[in-house]
Amino acid sequence: MKIEHQEDGRIVVTFRQSWLNDSTLCLERGRRAVIEPEKRRTNDSAAIGTAVHAGIEAHLNGDDVGLAMDGAWETLLSEGVVSTLGWSERQMRVETCELWNTWHDEILPTLPKISHTEYGFNVPFYHTEVNGTPVEVRLSGTVDAVCEDGTLWDWKTAARAYSEREKQNTAVQPTVYAAALSRVGLTDYPCTFKFGVLIREKHTSQIVSVTRSRNHEVWLASMTEPLVRQGILLGLESPWPVNDTSALCSQKWCNWYDSCRGSALTTTDLYNGGTPTSNPKKRGK
DSSP: OEEEEOTTSOEEEEEEHHHHHHHHHOHHHHHHHHHOGGGOOEEHHHHHHHHHHHHHHHHHTTOOHHHHHHHHHHHHHHHOEEOSSOOOHHHHHHHHHHHHHHIIIIIGGGOOOEEEEEEEEEEEEEEEEETTEEEEEEEEEEEEEEETTSOEEEEEEESSOOOHHHHHHHOHHHHHHHHHHHHTTSOOSSEEEEEEEEETTTTEEEEEEEEEOHHHHHHHHHHHHHHHHHHHHTOSSSOOOOOOSSTTSSTTTOTTGGGTGGGTOOHHHHHSSOOOOSSOOOTTO
């Protein structure tokens, strides 16, 4: 979420689908992603996915795949990769190659003709008002591949297979991408969005196809308007509501956990029936 106050008095609010996913998990996580981006860490699972993406993009653009993946790893390692899998650098690099091979052998042959790779967008979504101030809401992001028939693709690496029913029902990414690319004439409703999923260790693939209609776009606007109001009226400096009921509210899965819930509750408090510390730190400090 990006909030920009314009010289003419308007406010421009821009959403990325990744931020909407963060805020759906926890509003405070979404807020902290905006004000403390330096705390965002790349774990080994995400790093493998980034390197595989680099290889796929290189192949689709006619570039050297090995150089692209090696370059991605050099950048990732220089920035720091948090271990969650317990793998060595060599294991992660080998896994990257195995997953790319799986994509090449199993997903690539199914692709229609591609018109754009890594297509970046920043487009108007809708206009609203907050306390009389005009607000323009925009969508931004990058689509991994756009096909000439209007099908949109996103490459994913995962520990297990996706649920097609769940993605059709709840996934925000296809809705954002369909809304954005329909505005620039690269797709139309009903829009087909496909996840090309590569399963780690098993080295198998899965193609998960979902459909988005204009009704999904209308719902996306309804879902984001309260976030626009909250961002403008409450601001980003004060804490937002926290959702600590999910397993993802943990040091392993949230980059901001240590300065949020983790600043008040110890491991003993959470897992051994203990009581809160006698002098917990104030959240947000």
